């Protein structure tokens with residue numbers, strides 16, 4: 277949701293209080309989506325993870341209107357020519373002495389306030405001074421040096437070189453032995469693409485490994501996703517020490533950070549660094565401390581946890597894969613592929629855990645490409661989620677006073693329709709029935725919400741974590757990951773985040789997020805201490821097969837006719853749970869009114885958007901962007917209809 281969209285929908289604005297309705301809660305709670313048993317994977321059934329593995333080479337500039345060459349939902353393989361993984365581009369690299377101040381941090385953290393139902397992360401800010409980036413002159417000198425070497429073409433870089441160090445480490449711990457490649461057998465070989473094919477790319481100048489080690493800027497040396505980002509400008513970056521405390525029943529900690537990093541990565545856990553098994557042990561201890569970067573380094577930790585959470589079979593629990601695990605899979609598969617251990621796109625000797633992740637990726641991809649929502653638990657790396665929640669908490673503390681003037685908040689309050697509907701029953705059967713009826717009855721004004729607060733939007737420079745989050749989501753490799761999974765076109769390179777706090781009485785009427793050029797919604801709930809009695813369920817009312825078409829000629833939107841279901845599914849908000857869905861003409865959803873109770877209903881919502889949305893020349897690029905979005909929307913609607921038809925045929929067959 278955003279102000280612009282709201283303006284579209286609400287001609288009149290005035291302030292009104294909320295209304296609280298009581299509601300009986302049936303037991304057990306419906307889960308969303310229904311958990312399914314882990315299928316036996318046939319080779320051809322598996323997700324082609326390899327298509328997700330190549331980090332794109334282009335850094336995104338939201339002000340640039342990118343070249344649009346990719347048709348909507350074109351299969352990944354035909355979109356781009358196989359890329360050759362490149363060595364880190366930024367060679368001016370700082371390293372951190374990880375042993376600095378860890379003891380002091382620990383002492384600090386010991387005195388910290390302890391909260392949180394599961395485990396908690398206390399984050400302490402501490403300025404540390406990384407070595408300044410190399411001067412222009414040094415850079416230029418280095419560039420000239422490289423160019424000279426390229427010109428003389430004395431050596432060439434093989435992609436394998438690029439990963440060799442990590443590979444050896446990985447193999448030492450987890451992976452099956454690597455096949456000896458031609459080069460090791462003394463043969464010169466053309467570079468391999470990330471899909472294992474030879475590519476005809478020109479050779480690059482060699483990089484002195486010792487030099488690279490010295491100049492490393494990254495905890496995960498040479499990792500295409502997690503390296504060398506966000507470290508360039510800051511002279512003094514704040515450093516955070518995260519304390520993770522184990523609580524009964526909570527077994528998830530960020531092992532992946534250690535497991536994934538090379539042995540000499542400047543990561544430390546409880547003061548131990550460089551010794552991965554010991555670091556792992558430390559992570560298993562009751563409380564562990566480890567430093568994470570400040571916002572500037574956020575992409576180093578985002579999506580990197582690596583612990584597989586099997587989908588829960590219990591009613592009322594949100595099943596779903598861990599997003600970090602997916603990122604982990606990408607890296608692991610990439611490593612294996614470089615080692616020649618992937619045949620036909622699949623890891624040889626894949627472990628059950630890896631197969632499960634294949635399955636999860638496949639399900640996610642299927643959902644997103646068929647116009648369905650998908651719920652992902654443990655979406656953000658835990659300390660990042662904690663930090664973002666901390667920001668929201670602080671900002672919302674300042675806002676608690678009903679005063680609408682405080683920067684940086686916008687309070688969007690609706691007038692005549694401000695009273696929350698008292699008869700939505702998201703936890704009853706057919707939760708969308710009333711929502712849809714309501715929409716039909718009041719559709720001219722129906723985008724009802726009260727006291728909805730948006731902060732951290734583009735231009736809100738007050739919140740470094742926030743911009744770091746946006747930046748991380750726009751990281752080329754992250755973008756590529758989503759593009760490959762969801763089929764969003766390659767030009768969709770912007771991420772437009774905002775956050776909201778829905779307070780008592782607040783709700784969203786039926787809407788599809790489609791007022792702007794948004795393609796993929798990433799709605800992250802950061803809600804602690806929430807009980808189902810407090811309402812605030814996210815209701816998915818998109819078509820399910822038995823849906824009907826609403827004609828809304830007076831709707832000032834792209835689509836004046838769309839399909840919704842009166843059945844629907846509801847999701848009780850939780851902590852660090854993301855709901856992902858493609859935005860298109862039928863992506864209708866709502867949020868049930870919030871009722872009193874502990875906890876704040878925070879959402880970190882964001883959309884992958886056409887960068888025209890951020891462009892200074894918005895008015896000139898918007899017609900084309902809108903046209904493209906419409907094409908996407910129609911295509912998604914078509915895909916969704918085909919999917920639903922397939923499902924219903926399947927159901928009929930199984931009933932016969």
Ligand SMILES: O=C(O)CCC(=O)C(=O)O
Nearest residue numbers: 277789799814867879881
């Ligand atoms: O907070 C939520 O659960 C949903 C938010 C939403 O639908 C929106 O911002 O458009």
Ligand SMILES: [Fe+2]
Nearest residue numbers: 277787788789
């Ligand atoms: Fe929405």
